[in-house]
Structure formats: structure tokens, C-alpha cells
Amino acid sequence: DSGVTQTPKHLITATGQRVTLRCSPRSGDLSVYWYQQSLDQGLQFLIQYYNGEERAKGNILERFSAQQFPDLHSELNLSSLELGDSALYFCASSVGVLSQKGDTQYFGPGTRLTVL
Amino acid sequence: AQSVTQLDSHVSVSEGTPVLLRCNYSSSYSPSLFWYVQHPNKGLQLLLKYTSAATLVKGINGFEAEFKKSETSFHLTKPSAHMSDAAEYFCVVSAGNNRKLIWGLGTSLAVNP
Numbered sequence: 025d026s027g028v029t030q031t032p033k034h035l036i037t038a039t040g041q042r043v044t045l046r047c048s049p050r051s052g053d054l055s056v057y058w059y060q061q062s063l064d065q066g067l068q069f070l071i072q073y074y075n076g077e078e079r080a081k082g083n084i085l086e087r088f089s090a091q092q093f094p095d096l097h098s099e100l101n102l103s104s105l106e107l108g109d110s111a112l113y114f115c116a117s118s119v120g121v122l123s124q125k126g127d128t129q130y131f132g133p134g135t136r137l138t139v140l
Numbered sequence: 141a142q143s144v145t146q147l148d149s150h151v152s153v154s155e156g157t158p159v160l161l162r163c164n165y166s167s168s169y170s171p172s173l174f175w176y177v178q179h180p181n182k183g184l185q186l187l188l189k190y191t192s193a194a195t196l197v198k199g200i201n202g203f204e205a206e207f208k209k210s211e212t213s214f215h216l217t218k219p220s221a222h223m224s225d226a227a228e229y230f231c232v233v234s235a236g237n238n239r240k241l242i243w244g245l246g247t248s249l250a251v252n253p
Contacts, residue, residue: 026183067230067243080240114183122234122241128174129241131184 027051028132030115036138042103045135049096049117055079056098057118057129058090062111073098074121102137110139142167144233146244154252159203159218161247163231166212171235173214175205178246179227187229190214201225226251 027050037043049056058070060083069082073092084090087105092098102109113136116129147162165171175187188199195207201224205216214231231244 026185066245069241069243116184128172128186128189128234130186131176133183 026130028117030132030135034136041105045100047098047115053117053119055118057116058100059114060111105139107139112136142235142242144231144242144244146231146247148247150248152250153221156220159221161216161229163214165233167235169235171233174232175216176230177227221251223251
């Protein structure tokens, strides 16, 4: 158990809909990262937050957005869903922004999103 | 610029034989290197990490990796494969001022009885 929690575990929805995925980082971790893993794209970094502020952006679509709240939990919002958005969405957390050698990410169990 | 290459997308071994998963990296800075494992339908788990201490790093489940600067490699090994080792393995490099993580594409390990 990494200490990172994600809810829900599974989510099934229809095209055009909007969903929210939630992540709680490990106790003491200030950074949260979101990843998308699909069969054809592999593991894709989406976005990182540090202590409530957006820190880095990866391959995140404009239909997707995220935020980190004062209690450090984070939410990933996916809107106007398409079939291709079906994937496993992982959240990870780290103490800092990985600027310190040895700072590393710990991953949650993921949310499996199925868009029908 | 930093990059990481996992040289094999699929590796198949017999139970009880050695495992070698290869990873080469490119970095202008002194890197940190990680191996993660992902079992089917499970999340990603940190196997081991190198952060400029000992070049031979021991991880969980009997895995180890050796940092070879001259070869820019960080290959993952295990002396004897177990059926439960069947999973996807990812090599990751972190370097540069922002220590951004660069992920390899993964190596799928199959263990045959």
C-alpha cells in the first residue's frame, strides 16, 4: 500500500459526459501528479500540482482540468468524454517537486474509466 | 535533454532462470534512476531507486539494478524468476534542474512454467 488513495476504483459513463476523479496524496506529500495509461498510448503524464499550484503540464487535453485543494487532495475533471478517453488514470504523490535527489513518486491504485 | 530507452518491449523467461531487463538513459546531469513494476490490473509500485549512493541497488522481491555511468545503463536483474514476477516494468530517469521524470515505454515480462 503506497499511501496514495484514489476514488472511484471503476467508472463507467457515456460519451459527452463529465466525470471527476479524486486523489488523496500520502501524508506529508505536497506534490500530486496525474497520469493516463491506455493500451495504445502507454503511460502519459498529464499534470502536476505542488502545494495547490500548477507546477508542470504534460499531454493534458483542453477538455481535462485538475486542481489541488488546501487539504492537498486533488481532483481531475474530464469533460465531453470520448471513447478514446477510456483508460486507467493514476495519481501519484511526492514530498517535493522531485528537485531533491531521491525524491520519488508513489502511485495510487488507479481509476479505470470506461466510456461507452 | 534526458531520455530513457527500454531495449526490449517483451521478455520471456522460464521460472527459475535469471531475468534481465535492459534500460539505457541519456542525461546531461547526474541522474536519479528508478524501476517501477505494474502487475496486471494493478497500480505502479516502486521496485528500487538509484540516487548516487551505491551503484548496485537492491530492491524488493529479489530484484536489483546496477548503475553503470560509462555505459549509461541501469539494467534490472533477478537471479531466479518466479511466476509472480510476470508484469510490466518501467525504467524512469529524473535529472536536470527540475528533476522531471522521463518514463520508458515499459518491458512486459512473461514467466513460463
